[in-house]
Amino acid sequence: MVVENNFAALPPLLGLVGDLVQETREHAPGEKQELFEYAVAAHTSRFVEGVIESAKASCNGSWPVLEPGWQDVRARAEAFEKGVREEREKRVQELGNPDSEEDFRANLFWIVERGQEDDLKLLQRLKQDPPYTSDEIVQLLDLAMQRIRERTRQRDDSPTAVQRQGEGAYGLHKEEWDRRYAGRYIAIYQGEVIASDTKKIKLMEKIVRKQREEGPFRACVMKIESSAAGSKKPSL
């Protein structure tokens, strides 16, 4: 921490913060990386703005000499924050209302790499009624959903998240799973059914066996009704 009489430590500290930001970004997985970038951009922009205001108030006559440099820093920080945010908003918006297949494909490329969990609903809707039906587009839609789910799983393995992911996977495959697993308990892991059985206890034994073979993991267990009219609330 910088103490009042240790102003000399500030420039090196700012350098350290820069390194910390860079290293954190490199170590942050998938989706968290982008959220971290947004947060840093927002903090940086506010920080720069604050320093500029203090500089103005403190420099009196000498401010005009420094102003172009500060304005440049401010412009870059603002452009960084605004650009990152706007591109994401525009791409998601355009994906829902595409002008051309080329733009749609380009936005899909982007969302495969940078899409977030919130985008899954839109992708699911597009998959059901795609504006363009070439093989590439259909494959890219699948890939985008798969990559987002992979990133989401990497991020959070808490019981709540596992349950939410299980419900999400069920929602995506409802028709098929209702038909295939009618009257059975299923265990969902990473968006796939990894085991099923008519008896819950038997299913739990299968899961434990898998955990012994493959190491610890959490799966979402749910019952598919025989009528396939609906399913019971999942339990872990």
Added chain:
Amino acid sequence: MEKKPTGKKILFVDDEIRWTTTYVEELQAEGYEVHQVTNVDNALQFFQKNRHYIALLILDLMMPPGSSFTNEETHIGMRTGVCFYDTIRQMAPKLYVIILTNVSDEKVKERFDQERYCTFLRKPETFPYELAEQVRAAVKG
């Protein structure tokens, strides 16, 4: 402020002009002549005809494969730039290439980090002036 022309030509291959305008403007302001191509077929053709005049290539990775590459080898277009890079490398082993992409996969970055005449930059993290700095360093060296 526009700088004096450097006489250096840059080939900029990216299928989305609208997201690259600020980069191109910055490079032009630095005095570089930038030739933008939005698909790999035209880019390959242009490169073959003008390879001796091109000082540097700036390349996106996620682009439609065109007729030069297949969906399989480009992973449905997600890695078209990688195929393009490999093709160009055979023709021009020492041409400096800057990969400018949205790809977040570390493995892709590592692959290009191992290349000698190549720099890997991610679009969301790269200011136009930073790209210009990289270009300046690359064409100097």
